[in-house]
Amino acid sequence: MNSLKKHYDVVIVGTGAGGGTLAYALRNAGRSVLMIERGDFIPQESDNWDARAVWGENKYQTKEMWQNRRGKLFRAFQHYHVGGNTKVYGAALPRFRREDFGVLEHKEGISPAWPISYEEMEPYYAQAEKLYHVHGATGEDPTDPPRSAPFPYPALGHEPHIKSFLDKLCLQGIGPVSMPIGIDLRPGGGCLFCGTCEGYPCQVLAKGDADSCCVRPALEDPNVELLPQAFARRFLTDSLGERIVSVEIEHQNESKQIYGDLFVSACGAINSAALFLRSANEKHPDGLANSSGMLGRNFMGHNFTWFVPFHRKRSEQDIFQKTWSINDFYFGGPDWPYPLGNIQSGGKWPIFEQIYPRFARRFLSELSKDRYFIMGTLSEDLPDLENRVVLTSSGQIRVEYRPNNIASHKHLNRLLGQILKRAGYRFFITKNGYMNTVDKVGHQCGTLRFGKDPASSVLDPFCRTHDIENLYVVDASFFPSSGALNPTLTIIAQALRVGKHLQDQLDW
Numbered sequence: 001m002n003s004l005k006k007h008y009d010v011v012i013v014g015t016g017a018g019g020g021t022l023a024y025a026l027r028n029a030g031r032s033v034l035m036i037e038r039g040d041f042i043p044q045e046s047d048n049w050d051a052r053a054v055w056g057e058n059k060y061q062t063k064e065m066w067q068n069r070r071g072k073l074f075r076a077f078q079h080y081h082v083g084g085n086t087k088v089y090g091a092a093l094p095r096f097r098r099e100d101f102g103v104l105e106h107k108e109g110i111s112p113a114w115p116i117s118y119e120e121m122e123p124y125y126a127q128a129e130k131l132y133h134v135h136g137a138t139g140e141d142p143t144d145p146p147r148s149a150p151f152p153y154p155a156l157g158h159e160p161h162i163k164s165f166l167d168k169l170c171l172q173g174i175g176p177v178s179m180p181i182g183i184d185l186r187p188g189g190g191c192l193f194c195g196t197c198e199g200y201p202c203q204v205l206a207k208g209d210a211d212s213c214c215v216r217p218a219l220e221d222p223n224v225e226l227l228p229q230a231f232a233r234r235f236l237t238d239s240l241g242e243r244i245v246s247v248e249i250e251h252q253n254e255s256k257q258i259y260g261d262l263f264v265s266a267c268g269a270i271n272s273a274a275l276f277l278r279s280a281n282e283k284h285p286d287g288l289a290n291s292s293g294m295l296g297r298n299f300m301g302h303n304f305t306w307f308v309p310f311h312r313k314r315s316e317q318d319i320f321q322k323t324w325s326i327n328d329f330y331f332g333g334p335d336w337p338y339p340l341g342n343i344q345s346g347g348k349w350p351i352f353e354q355i356y357p358r359f360a361r362r363f364l365s366e367l368s369k370d371r372y373f374i375m376g377t378l379s380e381d382l383p384d385l386e387n388r389v390v391l392t393s394s395g396q397i398r399v400e401y402r403p404n405n406i407a408s409h410k411h412l413n414r415l416l417g418q419i420l421k422r423a424g425y426r427f428f429i430t431k432n433g434y435m436n437t438v439d440k441v442g443h444q445c446g447t448l449r450f451g452k453d454p455a456s457s458v459l460d461p462f463c464r465t466h467d468i469e470n471l472y473v474v475d476a477s478f479f480p481s482s483g484a485l486n487p488t489l490t491i492i493a494q495a496l497r498v499g500k501h502l503q504d505q506l507d508w
């Protein structure tokens, strides 16, 4: 970019699923939009697809350290780049179920209603699926919500060993369905179907990520600009604390202020909460827009467990494995009248880099290469006021989280174990990702929840803060509940909905 303007109509902090999509929705509106991003574009380089660089050295993960509730430091599983975490995500883009927008009674509590219905979100889900090139099949899944249009692209189909595994599940009366996946297989699209979506950046920019689908297209509008490598330290308000006047950033070792009319935080659920907490001032002593006391609270991140069954023979030809999902137990299961969640395929990645003991890692990885496939159980964790993001006295992020709704998740794990055994997979390894704060960060949500009542929510139903009229939050923070499905399509759909609202309602 050349030089910064003195003033922008809209300033968006963060370019991930929420921020990148919102910038796209506001392009060509004749208004000046600035995206501020702490990271930069990921270079298209051979390391993008190199398992050692990606999984061994964690090359694209931030080195930033956070604390858990006991004060123990962990390296944040976050990826600060243009496109945010979607640069490395697995591109599984299911819609939430219609019931996820209402109250659901769980074994250990209530999953609260959203202030909008599925029907209000539906048109934006449809747009989101087009924008992120989602492949899927209609009519397979009885839990699917109603849709105004079929998937924009057909389902991907299954690799040979995966197909044979799914056939064995069907014999048990289980109904596996196609997992909606966002990759660019259109005529002329760059996807090589190489199966490296999960965890890897796409070297040919053909994954449906926020960088490729939204940020780059938005920048074709000369009114839209991007300031990379700029860290938003805090928002500054007017003397009454009623409007945001500017955002203070750190860029090229200098502190600068960016002025604008409307400000959007899209830093991800943890970093948006941290930004609001850092922005505390005399009028907002407990953090910006925190008259409800809800800022940073109700942090959620799903309960999940990896399952890794082994084939008898190597399955080199199974390249793209993240193609299926099971929702048979989403709302309950045998002897369990409460929601259990989703079972889904994982991509093909060297999971044993993390599971095997370090001294035997290379040997065991070679031995098991192409003999296993990855799947996971994903269940809802429930909002809890005490599960929260706070800042330490030195300003470090601390994620205070105690797991909940675990009994249902364990029940789902038992069911999957039985299913695998019946299907002839007697040997499988599991890796628990539900007790550990570190593992909650990938699907983080809920820290500035939206709602109609300013006393119990930070954002209104269009993601504007109740307290400050020109401040919005458009990322995973707004979720009042976590659902039991991958969150990103819902974040994208909401960003499109907010973008439409801003275009229609605001006096530009």
Ligand SMILES: Cc1cc2nc3c(=O)[nH]c(=O)nc-3n(C[C@H](O)[C@H](O)[C@H](O)COP(=O)(O)OP(=O)(O)OC[C@H]3O[C@@H](n4cnc5c(N)ncnc54)[C@H](O)[C@@H]3O)c2cc1C
Pocket (backbone or CB within 6 Å): 013, 014, 015, 016, 017, 018, 019, 036, 037, 038, 039, 077, 079, 080, 081, 082, 083, 084, 085, 086, 088, 089, 090, 091, 092, 093, 198, 199, 230, 231, 232, 233, 266, 267, 268, 269, 271, 272, 275, 442, 443, 444, 474, 475, 476, 477, 486, 487, 488, 489, 491
């Ligand atoms: C390995 C992995 C696999 C995943 N797979 C899937 C999947 O298959 N399906 C799915 O639905 N979800 C998946 N997810 C989760 C998904 O990536 C997130 O839900 C989604 O990216 C969240 O969108 P967001 O807009 O809330 O935040 P992000 O996408 O994280 O974007 C936040 C942006 O804000 C920037 N930022 C943060 N703080 C500041 C600051 N102070 N100043 C300036 N910029 C800032 C960040 O650099 C980033 O670009 C996966 C996540 C990981 C890590």
